[in-house]
Amino acid sequence: MNEIIIKNSIFPEEKELFSWDENALEAFKKRINEEGMKCRVDDIFLLGFLRAKSFDVEKSLDLLKNYYNIRVQYLQYFKDLLPSKVEHALSLNCVQFMPKPDQKGRYIFINRVGNWKTSISNAADLFRASLLHFDFQLNFHRTQVNKIVCITNAAGFSTSHFFQVTPKLINGIVNILFKDSNQIQYSELHVVNMNFIMKAVVKLFLPLLPREIKNMLYFHSGLGNLHELVSPDCLPSELGGNLPSFDPTEANNMLKANEEFFRINEEYLMMYKEEIDKNI
Numbered sequence: 001m002n003e004i005i006i007k008n009s010i011f012p013e014e015k016e017l018f019s020w021d022e023n024a025l026e027a028f029k030k031r032i033n034e035e036g037m038k039c040r041v042d043d044i045f046l047l048g049f050l051r052a053k054s055f056d057v058e059k060s061l062d063l064l065k066n067y068y069n070i071r072v073q074y075l076q077y078f079k080d081l082l083p084s085k086v087e088h089a090l091s092l093n094c095v096q097f098m099p100k101p102d103q104k105g106r107y108i109f110i111n112r113v114g115n116w117k118t119s120i121s122n123a124a125d126l127f128r129a130s131l132l133h134f135d136f137q138l139n140f141h142r143t144q145v146n147k148i149v150c151i152t153n154a155a156g157f158s159t160s161h162f163f164q165v166t167p168k169l170i171n172g173i174v175n176i177l178f179k180d181s182n183q184i185q186y187s188e189l190h191v192v193n194m195n196f197i198m199k200a201v202v203k204l205f206l207p208l209l210p211r212e213i214k215n216m217l218y219f220h221s222g223l224g225n226l227h228e229l230v231s232p233d234c235l236p237s238e239l240g241g242n243l244p245s246f247d248p249t250e251a252n253n254m255l256k257a258n259e260e261f262f263r264i265n266e267e268y269l270m271m272y273k274e275e276i277d278k279n280i
Helices: 022-035 043-052 057-073 123-137 141-146 167-177 196-208 224-229 249-257 259-278
Strands: 095-097 107-112 148-153 186-192 217-219
Touching: 022 043, 022 057, 043 057, 043 141, 057 167, 057 259, 095 123, 095 249, 107 123, 107 141, 123 167, 123 249, 123 259, 167 196, 186 224, 217 224, 249 259
Parallel strands: 107 148, 148 186, 186 217
Antiparallel strands: 095 107
């Protein structure tokens, strides 16, 4: 199996036996070739689409096309999507996947919006920083198989943040992350420390979300209910957990060490776009 080489990973070695359908993987590669698609074809990348669609090759092919088409549509978020280009947003230490999976083997993505300084980064670049984490995370079998948990810590979310969250950005976030255009599989989506400003943002998002995503949403004014679903042993102290204070420094350094990975990702996107443009 051809694996992407990940540098400076903060995540534990995947010692579990993660199985897949080798015949479906080969059939998927054959269909991609038949379609003449210019895209990444390394095994771990393609397995993300197959696992998201229960190894149905045709549905996986549709998802792969949607994945690239949405990136072409929202090129403003994906062009120059490199750690070096959004270092100012990463430096705010707002987002990361926790290195330790939870009690169900799920990786946890945390967004601590209170760290966001709008004078340093606008909302679009903060979203781009999050996309780096998601794109990188999908190169792990554990992420693909066990799905992920997302936790937004709304403590400190203010009116200055609210005015950055435009309808255009909201549509982009929903279409990129929550529609059938990404191989990310979610298990639970939590918003904790809700305040009235975050409630206003949620009202903007809710009508746009697919029903299956809405069914994964949990809203918490405190932290007790969160701990019933995600063990405190897997959470930082700010979320009432037993781990040290939330600090994405190592995660950010890992992304920076893998600049070439993101550069290759973008090269494939631009190859795909060029092929589409030829056929218009």
